[in-house]
Amino acid sequence: MLSIVVPTFREAENILPLVQRIRAALEPAIPYEIVFVDDNSRDGTDERVRELQQQGVPVRLIVRTDERGLSSAVLRGFCEARGDVLLCMDADMSHPAEAIPEMLRALETQQADLVVGSRYVAGGGVEKGWGLYRWLNSLVALWLARPLTSVRDGGAGFYLLPRRIFEQRKDFNPIGYKMLLEVLVKCPCRKVAEIPIQFADRKFGESKLNFREQLLYLLHLKRLYDYKFGRVSRFVQFCAIGASGVVVNLLVFAGLEKMGLSQKLAYALAIWIAMTWNYVPNRFLTFDLTAQHPILPQYLRFVLTCLVGAVVNWSVTVSLARESSWLGGHVYWAALVGIVCGTIFNFLISHAWAFRAVTKAK
Numbered sequence: 001m002l003s004i005v006v007p008t009f010r011e012a013e014n015i016l017p018l019v020q021r022i023r024a025a026l027e028p029a030i031p032y033e034i035v036f037v038d039d040n041s042r043d044g045t046d047e048r049v050r051e052l053q054q055q056g057v058p059v060r061l062i063v064r065t066d067e068r069g070l071s072s073a074v075l076r077g078f079c080e081a082r083g084d085v086l087l088c089m090d091a092d093m094s095h096p097a098e099a100i101p102e103m104l105r106a107l108e109t110q111q112a113d114l115v116v117g118s119r120y121v122a123g124g125g126v127e128k129g130w131g132l133y134r135w136l137n138s139l140v141a142l143w144l145a146r147p148l149t150s151v152r153d154g155g156a157g158f159y160l161l162p163r164r165i166f167e168q169r170k171d172f173n174p175i176g177y178k179m180l181l182e183v184l185v186k187c188p189c190r191k192v193a194e195i196p197i198q199f200a201d202r203k204f205g206e207s208k209l210n211f212r213e214q215l216l217y218l219l220h221l222k223r224l225y226d227y228k229f230g231r232v233s234r235f236v237q238f239c240a241i242g243a244s245g246v247v248v249n250l251l252v253f254a255g256l257e258k259m260g261l262s263q264k265l266a267y268a269l270a271i272w273i274a275m276t277w278n279y280v281p282n283r284f285l286t287f288d289l290t291a292q293h294p295i296l297p298q299y300l301r302f303v304l305t306c307l308v309g310a311v312v313n314w315s316v317t318v319s320l321a322r323e324s325s326w327l328g329g330h331v332y333w334a335a336l337v338g339i340v341c342g343t344i345f346n347f348l349i350s351h352a353w354a355f356r357a358v359t360k361a362k
């Protein structure tokens with residue numbers, strides 16, 4: 001049986017036309033159930049579903065009152081679904097139900113672990129009239145997900161997979177609205193088929209894709225990068241934060257000097273402020289698993305790590321500039337090597353000691 005999971009939030013007007021379209025596409029050949037997962041919309045969604053149940057249509061409604069979010073709603077639906085194939089689609093009829101039989105066929109004939117209804121393969125597309133902002137949004141979102149998957153439409157909300165693949169998921173923790181990426185990264189989807197679809201714009205109701213969801217998407221991507229690339233991903237974040245710290249260091253130095261502080265004191269303060277600046281995003285982003293830990297001891301460990309890192313940087317730079325025959329005299333190259341060594345040192349000690357619970361918690 002096919003379980004169609006539909007996350008809904010204020011989609012009452014779409015329930016009946018959507019179900020009608022699904023029935024027309026599947027009945028009588030394909031046995032199915034539809035599972036709506038609604039986040040307490042209180043807009044009449046429940047009445048529409050009850051109406052359908054009374055007509056004998058295999059629909060169910062799960063109402064969540066304690067949680068909100070698209071991905072977690074889909075996850076709940078997948079967990080409660082009874083079918084051996086799980087399908088996810090939006091309620092707003094953006095996804096053509098008519099493509100479902102072909103997606104099911106692809107599962108069989110291509111022996112796929114996952115089938116995506118794709119906008120971005122030959123024959124697929126989106127409705128005309130997408131403005132520049134929407135296009136850019138979609139393309140940037142896809143581009144950011146590229147390192148995670150080679151699937152052309154990794155941001156799709158229309159896909160199906162066998163239950164046995166879903167049941168092999170590891171460390172599932174989706175946030176935001178791109179559940180498919182979580183599936184691609186954390187389920188054993190070795191073979192993925194993409195079926196072209198024409199994506200239609202919604203006719204009723206309003207979009208739930210707001211700025212908060214976009215921020216959550218970035219956070220979701222960060223988590224998936226950490227999951228897939230481990231320490232390399234955290235190192236990149238550490239370096240990016242470190243680079244911003246360099247800018248802060250220089251700006252604060254210039255500002256304090258202008259205020260009349262002595263050069264030595266101004267630089268010492270600038271270093272301290274830059275270290276504190278770096279500490280905050282490292283606590284909540286790079287090493288986010290330790291964000292609950294007591295702040296003061298962790299902060300002091302980080303400051304100490306940075307100070308020792310600075311000594312490493314300084315020693316490497318000075319000894320290279322003085323002694324190395326190939327760098328001798330080229331003090332800026334020596335400084336660059338010193339910075340790289342200091343950064344790697346800082347990262348390794350931060351990972352293993354300053355934010356050490358990260359490794360333990362994992």
Ligand SMILES: Nc1nc2c(ncn2[C@@H]2O[C@H](COP(=O)(O)OP(=O)(O)OP(=O)(O)O)[C@@H](O)[C@H]2O)c(=O)[nH]1
Pocket residue numbers: 006007008009010011037038039068069070073089090091092094157201202206207208209
């Ligand atoms: N349960 C639940 N469903 C949600 C939530 N947010 C969005 N949805 C549903 O997820 C599907 C996709 O949301 P949309 O608002 O259509 O997002 P979109 O397709 O990116 O935006 P549109 O351009 O308006 O189509 C719809 O069926 C929504 O009702 C949520 O917080 N909880």
Ligand SMILES: [Mg+2]
Pocket residue numbers: 090092094202
């Ligand atoms: Mg939509």
